[in-house]
Amino acid sequence: MLTLFHSPESRSVAILSLIEEMGIQDWVTVRTVTIPRMDGSGGRDPANPHPEGKVPALVHDGVVLTERAAIILHLTSLFPDSGLAPKVGTPEWGAFATWMAWYQGVLEPAFILEGAGVSHPWLTAAIRDHKTAVARLRAALETGPWIMGAKFTAADILLHGPYAWFPEGTPDDPLIRDWVDRCKAREASRNVRAEDARRMATLHTAA
Template structure:
């Protein structure tokens, strides 16, 4: 059995969107749980197996997969018929894995640093900064509609998600890409799912 532990309107929303894109909603059970939120609401849910009480976490027959980029890769490869992953041997495989890792190691940190008003030479030397990250994305997206060409992949689903949450950055190539990704069946499904399962 495969179970996704999900709390509406959190980072796990993008995994719900991925399940729709993978046509895996019948194969993966979505368990809606509570989690502590930055506004002080919510709290840890005893049903959630994540060691820190966070979401998303995937339980596949007792094997836990944590962190969005790992879960995205795991699920996209578990359901390859949807064509959202890039398999070994494909010349785009390196770029695909690089984008997934770049999301966790660069994009999300620099967006959060900027949102928190944090700036330090050590941070920018290690993680870059948001303008640099935007330049990297825009450079890729001026060449093609999606990160790896004409085809939407799990990398697009993951990397557009912070902009869908925080708002588009005002960079034309990125804004148009975010709009394309947000208009996908997965994003629309996840928005409706969260509205139906929102607490209160």
């Protein structure tokens, strides 16, 4: 049994988009929970099993999985015929796993630190900076049109996320902006955003 704990307009939207793209909606139960938000609204939901009260959290037969990259690797491995990731054990899957880890360990931290105006030699030594991360994205897209090459994968779902949510942080680069727009324009992404707007309205009504 698979249960996804999700909060509208949050990081877990990436997992909803993945589920929609994979066509596994009948296999995953989605439970809406509240989370503390930057504007002071919301709050930790006792029904949420995430150790820090965040989302996403995926419960698979009683085992709690967190972190989007880990959940993406798990779901695409569970449903290998979905076509959203290379076959496990192939060199291509290794490259896919690399993008997952790079997002969590480099791109998102660098993006957040730049947005927060935080800079320190330790940070640039460890993860470089957002400009360097953008150069790596661009290098992949130059041979694209998607991150993994000719085919759209879950790597695109995860990696374009910060720029979809915070357009002001998107590099002024036509290649990257076009990629973000193409990701956002996919039917699964549009369906999830529409449904999420309804979920958010329900949460506000309940509050």
